[in-house]
Amino acid sequence: MKIGLFIPCFMNELYPDASMDTLTILENLGLDVVYPMEQTCCGQAQANTGCSHEASVLAKRFLKIFKDYDYVVAPSGSCVAMVRENYAQWLEGEEGFEHLKKNTYEITEFLHDIIKPENLKFSFSFPHKVSIHNSCHAHRELHMASMSEKNEPEFSKIKTILNLIEGIELLEPSRKDECCGFGGTFAVSEEAVSTAMGIDKVNDHINTGAKFITGVDMSCLMHMQGLIDRQKLPIKTLHIVQILAGGK
Amino acid sequence: MGHPELAEKFIANDERMHWHDKALWFVRAKRDNASKSVDEWEKLRKVASQIKAHTLDKLDYYLEEFEKNATAKGLHVHWAKDAKEHNEIVLRLLLNNGAKKLVKSKSMLTEECHLNPYLEEHGIEVVDTDLGERIVQLRKEPPSHIVLPAIHLKKEDVGTTFEEFLGTKKGNSDPTYLTRAARAHLREKFLGADAAMTGVNFGIAETGGVVVCTNEGNADLGASLPKLHIASMGIEKIIPRLKDLAVFTRLLARSATGQPITSYTSHFHAPIIDGQMHIIIVDNGRSAIIGSKDFKSSLQCIRCGACINTCPIYRRSGGYSYGYTIPGPIGSTLGASKDLRANKTLPFACSLCASCSNVCPVQINLHQQLYKHRQSVVAQKLLGFQKHTILKIATWVMKYPLLMDISGKLARAIVPKLPRSIVYSKVNLWGKKRELPPFPKNSFKELYKQRKGK
Numbered sequence: 001m002k003i004g005l006f007i008p009c010f011m012n013e014l015y016p017d018a019s020m021d022t023l024t025i026l027e028n029l030g031l032d033v034v035y036p037m038e039q040t041c042c043g044q045a046q047a048n049t050g051c052s053h054e055a056s057v058l059a060k061r062f063l064k065i066f067k068d069y070d071y072v073v074a075p076s077g078s079c080v081a082m083v084r085e086n087y088a089q090w091l092e093g094e095e096g097f098e099h100l101k102k103n104t105y106e107i108t109e110f111l112h113d114i115i116k117p118e119n120l121k122f123s124f125s126f127p128h129k130v131s132i133h134n135s136c137h138a139h140r141e142l143h144m145a146s147m148s149e150k151n152e153p154e155f156s157k158i159k160t161i162l163n164l165i166e167g168i169e170l171l172e173p174s175r176k177d178e179c180c181g182f183g184g185t186f187a188v189s190e191e192a193v194s195t196a197m198g199i200d201k202v203n204d205h206i207n208t209g210a211k212f213i214t215g216v217d218m219s220c221l222m223h224m225q226g227l228i229d230r231q232k233l234p235i236k237t238l239h240i241v242q243i244l245a246g247g248k
Numbered sequence: 249m250g251h252p253e254l255a256e257k258f259i260a261n262d263e264r265m266h267w268h269d270k271a272l273w274f275v276r277a278k279r280d281n282a283s284k285s286v287d288e289w290e291k292l293r294k295v296a297s298q299i300k301a302h303t304l305d306k307l308d309y310y311l312e313e314f315e316k317n318a319t320a321k322g323l324h325v326h327w328a329k330d331a332k333e334h335n336e337i338v339l340r341l342l343l344n345n346g347a348k349k350l351v352k353s354k355s356m357l358t359e360e361c362h363l364n365p366y367l368e369e370h371g372i373e374v375v376d377t378d379l380g381e382r383i384v385q386l387r388k389e390p391p392s393h394i395v396l397p398a399i400h401l402k403k404e405d406v407g408t409t410f411e412e413f414l415g416t417k418k419g420n421s422d423p424t425y426l427t428r429a430a431r432a433h434l435r436e437k438f439l440g441a442d443a444a445m446t447g448v449n450f451g452i453a454e455t456g457g458v459v460v461c462t463n464e465g466n467a468d469l470g471a472s473l474p475k476l477h478i479a480s481m482g483i484e485k486i487i488p489r490l491k492d493l494a495v496f497t498r499l500l501a502r503s504a505t506g507q508p509i510t511s512y513t514s515h516f517h518a519p520i521i522d523g524q525m526h527i528i529i530v531d532n533g534r535s536a537i538i539g540s541k542d543f544k545s546s547l548q549c550i551r552c553g554a555c556i557n558t559c560p561i562y563r564r565s566g567g568y569s570y571g572y573t574i575p576g577p578i579g580s581t582l583g584a585s586k587d588l589r590a591n592k593t594l595p596f597a598c599s600l601c602a603s604c605s606n607v608c609p610v611q612i613n614l615h616q617q618l619y620k621h622r623q624s625v626v627a628q629k630l631l632g633f634q635k636h637t638i639l640k641i642a643t644w645v646m647k648y649p650l651l652m653d654i655s656g657k658l659a660r661a662i663v664p665k666l667p668r669s670i671v672y673s674k675v676n677l678w679g680k681k682r683e684l685p686p687f688p689k690n691s692f693k694e695l696y697k698q699r700k701g702k
């Protein structure tokens with residue numbers, strides 16, 4: 001099983017440690033993981049701003065770089081959703097696209113669906129209260145947990161995986177899957193709404209009594225951490241890989 | 249002003265913004281409970297969506313069926329290609345019958361056509377009889393929500409409005425007291441009316457009748473007292489058969505307010521004795537939307553308002569921030585379809601969270617439509633030069649890994665050394681209320697290379 005590691009562009013630049021944690025988790029499972037050096041960006045910001053031409057350029061690049069791996073794994077629900085849900089507009093019918101679309105996974109989802117919980121063992125404990133942040137694209141596009149709007153059985157791949165860690169106590173905010181307001185370029189083009197949503201979400205997480213907020217999208221966490229730091233609020237964000245790689 | 253600026257104004261009053269958010273979240277929570285009490289909820293949504301999609305595909309056939317069957321029942325059917333024709337037909341019918349006083353139950357279509365000011369200019373008194381609509385009408389405001397037109401107002405605001413217009417006691421904002429005052433006021437208007445207008449929730453092709461859903465019974469009172477009843481209906485309100493109706497009535501009120509059914513679900517299949525009933529079927533830009541593959545399904549909408557209640561942006565920016573007759577996700581897609589230039593900020597008044605698409609009882613892919621409208625905004629060069637240029641440059645950089653590496657390295661080296669006043673200057677919208685993450689020394693790629701010894 002050959003895995004292409006896909007690290008979102010801003011994580012490569014700003015979150016090298018969490019990116020490294022992603023690699024470590026996969027390598028610790030004995031998997032053959034390669035980080036293709038020529039990768040840059042999936043084009044999500046362009047696509048979400050309507051810049052279809054620019055997005056298509058990056059989508060085509062992405063396909064070329066990643067099409068020959070058995071799986072593509074990334075520590076980001078929204079970048080994975082970009083590949084699986086939005087690339088078709090530009091790549092439908094291209095050689096290798098169906099394979100890429102089917103085999104690109106967010107890392108928690110990959111651990112859950114492909115490696116499977118029964119084959120996972122974490123040799124450390126994480127004795128903390130952690131509030132789960134359900135990022136919208138992972139949640140509603142990748143369907144990583146049951147959605148509050150739908151009449152469907154309860155499940156959460158994130159909780160299933162985290163619950164394998166000894167001592168961890170998982171909590172959820174009262175509005176368990178309301179958007180935090182990051183939204184890509186929305187964070188600046190609708191700054192006032194974005195930050196209002198973010199503060200509400202952070203407070204909802206704080207009210208659970210948790211010490212940490214965790215989720216599968218660094219972008220949402222970066223947005224919330226930015227608000228937390230400015231207002232000096234008593235909670236801290238951690239990408240799920242930062243917990244899964246051994247906790248700190 | 250576009251959505252971001254209007255939203256910022258609404259948000260500036262933090263207390264009211266949070267009150268608005270909570271009021272609507274409460275409705276959303278009721279909707280969740282109601283939808284979970286129906287085991288086959290998701291299946292119902294699917295069937296409803298299929299019925300609507302089928303009907304839109306064969307709309308010409310069903311509209312003609314409707315006209316034929318309605319006419320056979322003694323109803324008069326009129327066709328209006330746009331708002332102007334619609335308003336002219338209404339005025340003509342009123343004048344022909346010597347009607348000067350009109351009572352009107354809720355109809356977003358008449359809002360869309362700006363009927364009230366048109367009729368008032370021609371000397372007709374128009375009274376909106378839905379309580380929420382009457383409140384905003386007295387205040388000379390448009391509705392801020394399609395189901396809850398006065399949701400932006402607190403009971404104290406209603407109290408002062410009634411004080412001014414209905415002579416209620418100063419400082420009394422007791423809801424029961426105010427509702428009674430409104431009822432007494434509206435009863436008089438009903439009794440003195442020469443004509444009534446209603447909207448239409450469903451037009452049944454098979455029977456030629458229309459169905460109107462309200463909670464206050466105001467449509468029924470209006471349509472039963474005066475001898476002239478005019479119902480305005482968008483072309484998309486048609487459903488094929490009477491038996492299809494139950495699918496929608498089961499979904500509508502549960503989605504809208506969490507009630508199992510609206511208090512009144514009234515079927516109008518004939519004029520009252522010695523009376524006349526007219527139905528105006530309005531296009532006003534709808535058939536153009538039917539012709540667009542990406543946005544056609546927006547016409548499946550049954551105006552339940554669920555997407556508006558769940559929208560985390562709407563709840564915090566208020567109905568007026570959209571500057572369009574219908575706010576929220578459905579208003580943004582319809583508004584963008586209708587006039588992209590005027591509504592160019594609406595497709596971006598969305599974080600693409602997709603909650604709207606999940607609550608929609610007829611499964612409209614609302615967030616995907618807003619995503620698609622953004623591409624039209626760019627294609628029509630309405631995005632703004634600066635934003636587009638930044639993304640073009642970013643894309644150009646991302647085409648060359650080396651360029652990305654160099655830019656990243658430079659940023660990581662320079663930004664931490666800059667004084668705070670420069671990093672957090674006015675142009676940094678991110679930094680207005682948020683800190684930037686700390687810039688690390690190395691990128692992941694650099695660490696990876698080091699580790700692999702390359």
Ligand code: SF4
Pocket residue numbers: 503548549550551552553554555556578604607608609610611612614
């Ligand atoms: S788009 Fe769907 S959720 Fe929104 S008002 Fe229409 S039917 Fe209701």
